Amino acid sequence: MQTLSPLETAFEQREATGQALPLPSDLAHLYGRLAFPPAPVERPYIISNFVETLDGVAVAHADGKSLDISGGNEHDHMVMGLLRACVDAVIVGAGTLRDASEHRWTPDYIYPPLAAAYRQLRQQLDQAPQPLNVIVSSSGHVDLSLPLFHELAIRSVLITTVQGQARLQEQTLPPTLHLLVAGEQGPLQARAIVETLSRWQPCQRILIEGGPQLMGRFMAERLIDELFLTLAPQLAGRDANELRPGFVSQQLFLPAAPRWGELLSLKRAGSYLFLRYRFT
Ligand SMILES: NC(=O)c1ccc[n+]([C@@H]2O[C@H](COP(=O)([O-])OP(=O)(O)OC[C@H]3O[C@@H](n4cnc5c(N)ncnc54)[C@H](OP(=O)(O)O)[C@@H]3O)[C@@H](O)[C@H]2O)c1
Secondary structure (H helix, E strand, C coil): CCCCCCCEEEEHHHHCCCCCCCCHHHHHHHHHCCCCCCCCCCCCEEEEEEEEEECCCCEEECCCCEECCCCCCHHHHHHHHHHHHHHCCEEHHHHHHHHHHCCCCCCCHHHHHHHHHHHHHHHHHCCCCCEEEEECCCCCCCCCCCHHHHHHHHCCCEEHHHHHHHHHHCEEEEEEEEEEEEECCCCCCHHHHHHHHHHHHHCCEEECCCCCCHHHHHHHHCCCEEEEEEEECCCCCEEEHHHCCCCCCCCCCCCCCCCCCEEEEEEECCCCCEEEEEEC
């Protein structure tokens, strides 16, 4: 952390982002000011975070393994940790869990050097020590022996269908896991996912960390308030054998339902860009 340089802020719409969060000094030094508008009355404020290559690739595989699009960039991990530290729940699709089966969606897991600062921020925000880790699956094909479900410090939630619940109940449910049913069959509506979660545990802010199928659904239902997008300065390429989607898949917006974002901030670390867009 000592050697990590602060992000350089090239542009910021200060007046558009609301009241600044009380960032501990390490985080304020590295990120600058961070503010969010209050949640709408009827639902939590929903942000999302992705990394893409310059040619728009968010998912690439080689030898059956998912490739790290950011190249393990430390600034990207620092920002991921910061966003996780600001929310009540991080939601991912089961595909993302299957591809990152060791992962835990907590601030300290993604960027351990700032664990103390992230915890301090959560305390200041009056939040639980770790965000809820929420996995969405229609099928219920989720391996409950994965480390995420056995970490006592993390409360995990699986949001699924009636059929998915039946399949999951064939395994022993870990004590830190809670099962919620948000529909008869998949894919579940993003709105149903949020409402089901919020009924069980009220949330002010939620972070969608992918993958592209889940994100596509949230975008299609206009439930993403903001996108934090890291642009990694590399080209991934595509060919007929590998589709390599961007951060949205299985949804079309253009031309019938175009989605335009408004740039809220632009930060830089070396050749990496950190973009923040609002979608209304
Ligand atoms: N570049 C980035 O920033 C980034 C971020 C996150 C993930 N990723 C990558 O994205 C890849 C996975 O992509 P993906 O599009 O398959 O991801 P995904 O959305 O995480 O997973 C798809 C699966 O999640 C469940 N799911 C998603 N939306 C659902 C809905 N509305 N209702 C019910 N279930 C839903 C389904 O699970 P069931 O099959 O169990 O029904 C579906 O098959 C991974 O390789 C990961 O590394 C990249």
